[in-house]
Amino acid sequence: MYFGLSEEQEFFQDNVKKFLADNASIDEIRKIAIGEGQDLQSEIFQGIINLGINALLVPEKYGGLGVGLLHAVAISQALGNGVGPIPFSASYVMAPLAINLGGSEKQKEELLPKIVSNETRFGVGLSEFVGAREDAGLEIKNNKATGRALFVMDAENSDKIILATKAGVLFFIDSKDKNLIANGLTTVDKTRTFQELILDKVDCEILEESSKNIEVVKKVIDAGRIILAADTLGASESMIEKAIAYSKERKQFNRTIGSFQAVKHMCAEMAADLEPCYSLVWQAAHSFDVDSPFESRLLACQAKSHLSEIGKSVSKKATEVHGGMGFTDLLGLHYWFKRIGLNRQILGAPEIVREEAAEIQGFNQ
Amino acid sequence: MDLEFGSEYDEFTKNVQDFCKKYSNAIITNANDKKFEMHDALSGNSNEKTGKVINRSEWQRLLIEKGYFARSIPKEYGGYGGEPDIIKSRIIANEFSKNKVPNAMGGQGIDMLVPTLLEWGTEEQKQKYIKSTLHGETIWCQGYSEPNAGSDLANLQTKGELIDGKWVINGQKIWTSTAQFSQMMFCLIRTEPDASKHAGISFILIPMDTPGIEIRPLVDMTLKAGFNEVFFDDVTVPEENLVAKRGEGWSVANSVLGHERGSLANPNATMNRLNTLINLMKEETIDGRRLIDVPSYRDRLLQVQGKVMAVQAHSLRLLSSKINPNQNVKLGGMIQKLVGTELRHELEGLAIDIMGELGTLYEDDPNVRDGGSWQFTYMYFLGLIIGGGTNQIQKNIISERGLGMPREPKVTVEV
Numbered sequence: 001m002y003f004g005l006s007e008e009q010e011f012f013q014d015n016v017k018k019f020l021a022d023n024a025s026i027d028e029i030r031k032i033a034i035g036e037g038q039d040l041q042s043e044i045f046q047g048i049i050n051l052g053i054n055a056l057l058v059p060e061k062y063g064g065l066g067v068g069l070l071h072a073v074a075i076s077q078a079l080g081n082g083v084g085p086i087p088f089s090a091s092y093v094m095a096p097l098a099i100n101l102g103g104s105e106k107q108k109e110e111l112l113p114k115i116v117s118n119e120t121r122f123g124v125g126l127s128e129f130v131g132a133r134e135d136a137g138l139e140i141k142n143n144k145a146t147g148r149a150l151f152v153m154d155a156e157n158s159d160k161i162i163l164a165t166k167a168g169v170l171f172f173i174d175s176k177d178k179n180l181i182a183n184g185l186t187t188v189d190k191t192r193t194f195q196e197l198i199l200d201k202v203d204c205e206i207l208e209e210s211s212k213n214i215e216v217v218k219k220v221i222d223a224g225r226i227i228l229a230a231d232t233l234g235a236s237e238s239m240i241e242k243a244i245a246y247s248k249e250r251k252q253f254n255r256t257i258g259s260f261q262a263v264k265h266m267c268a269e270m271a272a273d274l275e276p277c278y279s280l281v282w283q284a285a286h287s288f289d290v291d292s293p294f295e296s297r298l299l300a301c302q303a304k305s306h307l308s309e310i311g312k313s314v315s316k317k318a319t320e321v322h323g324g325m326g327f328t329d330l331l332g333l334h335y336w337f338k339r340i341g342l343n344r345q346i347l348g349a350p351e352i353v354r355e356e357a358a359e360i361q362g363f364n365q
Numbered sequence: 366m367d368l369e370f371g372s373e374y375d376e377f378t379k380n381v382q383d384f385c386k387k388y389s390n391a392i393i394t395n396a397n398d399k400k401f402e403m404h405d406a407l408s409g410n411s412n413e414k415t416g417k418v419i420n421r422s423e424w425q426r427l428l429i430e431k432g433y434f435a436r437s438i439p440k441e442y443g444g445y446g447g448e449p450d451i452i453k454s455r456i457i458a459n460e461f462s463k464n465k466v467p468n469a470m471g472g473q474g475i476d477m478l479v480p481t482l483l484e485w486g487t488e489e490q491k492q493k494y495i496k497s498t499l500h501g502e503t504i505w506c507q508g509y510s511e512p513n514a515g516s517d518l519a520n521l522q523t524k525g526e527l528i529d530g531k532w533v534i535n536g537q538k539i540w541t542s543t544a545q546f547s548q549m550m551f552c553l554i555r556t557e558p559d560a561s562k563h564a565g566i567s568f569i570l571i572p573m574d575t576p577g578i579e580i581r582p583l584v585d586m587t588l589k590a591g592f593n594e595v596f597f598d599d600v601t602v603p604e605e606n607l608v609a610k611r612g613e614g615w616s617v618a619n620s621v622l623g624h625e626r627g628s629l630a631n632p633n634a635t636m637n638r639l640n641t642l643i644n645l646m647k648e649e650t651i652d653g654r655r656l657i658d659v660p661s662y663r664d665r666l667l668q669v670q671g672k673v674m675a676v677q678a679h680s681l682r683l684l685s686s687k688i689n690p691n692q693n694v695k696l697g698g699m700i701q702k703l704v705g706t707e708l709r710h711e712l713e714g715l716a717i718d719i720m721g722e723l724g725t726l727y728e729d730d731p732n733v734r735d736g737g738s739w740q741f742t743y744m745y746f747l748g749l750i751i752g753g754g755t756n757q758i759q760k761n762i763i764s765e766r767g768l769g770m771p772r773e774p775k776v777t778v779e780v
Binding site for chain 1: 366367368369370371452643647657658660663664666667668670671672674675676678679681682684685688689692696697700703704757759760761763764765767768769770771772773774
């Protein structure tokens with residue numbers, strides 16, 4: 001019995017952390033955030049791809065590493081920890097899973113190796129299935145998709161995009177289709193991108209299994225939620241570390257502020273809140289990997305909503321420990337604050353996800 | 366990640382399951398029921414009570430015989446005499462919890478004194494005390510805190526002098542739970558007045574029927590938890606009642622205090638209480654609606670469930686670190702008392718909130734739900750938030766020892 005990340009998973013995680021520390025410092029993140037770092041961003045992206053994160057969830061049969069979601073969770077923690085300004089959750093977790101679970105054999109053979117070779121990068125938009133807004137929605141007629149999709153993840157500069165109909169059927173389109181209008185969304189989080197897509201009879205191909213089995217889209221969402229929870233976990237961990245380090249340096253009243261109980265207790269509370277979260281997120285990923293559907297869906301919902309709550313509270317307290325400096329752009333703590341804030345809202349805000357968890361357990365008759 | 370215990374445990378698990386089937390929802394009776402009145406609610410035992418009726422001492426003996434309690438305590442001291450096996454212990458705890466089999470008796474004698482004697486006691490002390498304690502025949506109370514030695518426990522002043530080969534003890538202890546039912550007390554006494562604060566303390570065992578002991582009940586907010594003040598007026602006990610050496614009492618006490626902190630909020634008990642709460646919410650109605658159908662109540666339930674699931678997963682990680690010594694979860698262990706007691710308090714309080722007016726009923730009111738255990742446990746866990754090292758002291762420990770933050774400077778001038 002062993003509960004935790006394996007040596008290999010920790011090694012991979014450390015590599016990503018180290019890469020981000022060396023190549024995506026706060027100055028670089030800031031440049032990217034104000035839109036002056038396109039080249040920088042593609043360098044960082046290429047570097048991360050060289051580490052192999054795009055191959056994680058593609059089965060060996062199709063040229064990938066064929067590891068489980070827990071491995072991706074380890075990476076997601078590292079990306080959250082360093083507010084990695086690269087696509088991951090959609091392109092390299094949800095997309096390969098959607099194709100592997102929802103595609104026909106032919107589709108898998110065609111699409112999955114191209115994720116590994118980095119010829120095709122996917123964006124994913126499932127908002128039409130989870131929490132659709134009134135003016136959004138997608139319809140497919142004669143293999144053409146029409147409608148609007150909001151909050152499509154990792155879609156900027158992608159090659160193809162996987163979307164869902166209201167009924168949960170997954171299909172993909174070409175990002176460069178002439179009948180597609182893509183508008184970048186301005187969110188608080190500048191480390192990742194989101195788009196609104198307007199489709200007018202865009203050529204599309206349905207992932208065949210997904211039209212027969214609603215479980216496909218649900219599993220993709222479970223995985224996405226667990227990965228976002230892991231991102232929040234890593235980002236929260238980093239904020240606590242920064243708060244502690246700052247409190248040991250900063251002096252007031254001739255003492256480091258970290259020697260004041262008011263500050264120490266805030267740090268202890270953050271640590272005590274976050275520590276069980278590692279276990280919850282890892283267990284959720286493990287449960288997804290061993291495919292125990294009831295347990296893993298409940299764990300995915302609870303990991304997403306619990307990490308959203310803990311992340312919210314940690315990001316507030318850690319900012320407060322920094323005093324006025326925490327509020328400034330000089331320290332850039334707000335990149336973590338905003339990343340955690342965005343993770344909370346995507347693929348179901350906590351109340352929505354908890355309501356789903358209640359339904360799974362048959363609480364609402 | 367590997368959550369399987371391995372096929373070598375299959376047969377053991379099956380044996381435990383067979384035993385559990387036989388004793389599901391068993392009713393354990395006590396010579397003195399009063400002191401165990403709320404035991405079931407606190408430890409998350411089932412309140413269905415439809416199974417076999419067994420006397421507590423017999424139950425303890427049966428569990429030892431099967432190896433489901435006192436598992437790794439040597440046979441010569443009344444234990445089962447098995448090899449320590451964390452996985453087996455976990456299987457026993459899980460199956461008992463799942464099958465609603467009442468837990469073995471706990472308490473300060475079993476949870477704290479027995480491990481202390483095993484580590485520090487003389488052969489005579491082990492022979493004399495461990496067996497009857499395990500059987501639930503000798504009940505112990507703990508004499509640590511004093512009116513001026515709470516969070517600053519090492520400041521304790523109860524004095525012991527060795528006169529003609531006997532310890533003569535004078536002073537006062539407080540927060541002594543179950544003193545009125547106990548045969549024995551294990552006690553921290555200042556025996557070396559000239560030594561430094563921590564080095565002047567000894568660990569001494571005191572029979573509660575010794576002349577000069579006066580017990581005054583200290584009624585707490587639950588009206589039933591049973592704290593006491595204990596006064597010592599020239600209380601005289603034999604020299605051999607000293608455990609370890611003179612002046613080693615602080616080390617002796619600290620070696621088992623960590624154990625108490627972890628055991629204050631067992632995640633299995635918390636999960637069982639959550640399930641009891643879910644049942645309550647499905648059964649109780651307000652304005653014709655089941656409580657669980659009220660969206661705001663349901664959301665609060667789900668929030669608590671998320672925390673309970675996190676703490677349960679966390680206990681697996683802690684278990685794993687005991688089996689795999691390379692796994693470092695030092696910080697993870699330190700947070701247990703803080704997180705566990707706050708969570709239980711929140712969970713029990715939620716039950717009260719959602720019952721509305723009914724939630725205020727207590728004791729033997731004819732309309733009270735679940736025997737008044739929600740109010741009792743809600744208050745009791747506030748006591749535990751304060752006791753066993755207040756949660757503020759826990760935060761000092763977490764931040765200083767876990768996060769490496771600086772200690773508060775010592776005040777050198779009297780204010």
